[in-house]
Amino acid sequence: MTTDAPVPVFDGHNDVLLRLWRSGTKAAEHDFLRENETGHLDLPRARAGGFAGGLFAVYVPSSATATGADGKPEPLAPSLAEAQAATLELVSLLARMERVSDGGLTICRTAGDIRGAMAAGSVAAVLHVEGAEMIDPDLKMLDVLYQAGLRSIGPVWSRTNIFGYGVPFRFPSSPDIGPGLTEEGKALVRACNDLRIMVDLSHLNEQGFWDVAKVSDAPLVASHSNVHALTPHSRNLTDRQLDAIRERDGLVGLNFGTMFMREDGRKDPDTPLDALVRHIDYLVDRIGLDRVGLGSDFDGTTVPNDLRDASRLPALVAAMRKKGYDEDAVTKICSGNWIRVLEKTWQS
Known part of the structure; x- marks a missing residue:
């Protein structure tokens, strides 16, 4: 480990809002300011490791399950009312984190905001929705969330909602599981294009991926997905999907989850970083x-x-450098490529 300042990282996905919300702490925003013994992310550990910003996800957990086609339980989407109530709390939590952080965290709406926050040593937080269950069919909530700072959205998590069909967690499995976007989902993608909100392909099944590719005029981006050819998990991207992302000048954000990087698809923390590299x-x-x-x-x-x-x-x-990635390549992978694709998507 070097004593030099860490390389700044802009990260495509985290669930710290959900962890803090679930903790039940009355003023959970303050928990982000101090180092925790649980979880992966807080302000002190972000600063220590060079975590300079990223997409902060609003995700509403499932409260019920149903038996899937393979006989296994699959999560059901929350109701609109349940999802909107939880979303209000999660978005408010991020706003309060910004307010109490004394400049340590900044909610960003443009690429310029991200660059400015990173230059000032403030964590650059982009509001992201993972599963659009809180958005009504008329998309009125989309306008509200946009004004609150929403700049990235995944129409589905790994469950079905009115917008489309998420890919369930299966290994080994193709991502080609079921139908893709509904007509409401296609309308949501068009509305996001109009507002210049990034549409995230992670958690969509393969047909949903191709539906977005057909409807959207923006770069194709999967915020936290890996390579299906190396780890045949349903959440990972096939070569054909990767080729489409290349052709549309998009981006893939590498997921650190061991089940998405190991050849055996196991949740095993004793996994070397070579697997991710x-x-x-x-x-x-x-x-x-x-x-x-x-x-x-x-x-x-x-x-x-x-x-x-x-x-x-x-x-x-260090693992990337050991494999031969020079400083320019490391900088691009760690932050530059994300800022480029967000700027291109947002046109700002």
């Missing part, structure tokens, strides 16, 4: 260096022990 190598070869980023899924998945929290990000940087 192998996915980086494949993506760089397939879609180009400028289209590869990081999408940790901190606070939302089982990560390798060597990346056990945000303070350990320099270990991944």
Whole structure:
């Protein structure tokens, strides 16, 4: 581990809002300001590891399940009322985190905001929705959330809602599971294009991916997904999907979840970082260096022990350098590529 300042990382996905919300702490926003013994991300560990910003997810957990086609339980989407109530609390939590952080965290709406926050040493937080259950069919809530700072949205999580069909967690499995976007989902994508909100392809099944590709005029982005050819998990991207992302000058953010990087698909924290670097190598070869980023899924998945929290990000940087990535390549993968694709998507 070097004593130099860590390489700044702009990360494609974290679930810290959900972790803090679930903690039940009366003033959970203050928990982000102090180092925790649980979870992966807080302000002290972000600063220690160079976590300079990322997409902060609003995700509403499922409260019920149903039996899927394979006989296994699958999560059901929350009701509109349930999702809107939870979303209000989660978006408010992020706003309060910004307010009490004394400049330590900044909600960003433009690429310029991200650059400014990173230059000032403030964590650049972009509001992201993972599963659009809180958005009504008339998309009125989309306008409200946009004004609150929403700049990225995944129409579905790994469950069905009015907008489309999420890909269930299966290994080994193709992502080609079921139908894709509904007509409401296609309308949501068009509205996001109009507002210049990024549409996230992670958690969509393969048909949903191609529906977005057909409807959207923006770069194709998967915020936290890996390579299906290396790890045949349903959440990972096939070569054909990767080729489409390359052709549309998009981006893939590498998920740190061990089940998405291991050949055996296991949740095993005793997984070497070489397994993740192998996915980086494949993506760089397939879609180009400028289209590869990081999408940790901190606070939302089982990560390798060597990346056990945000303070350990320099270990991944060291693993990339050891594999031969120079400083320009490391900088692009760690932050530059994300800012480029967001700027292109937002046109700001």
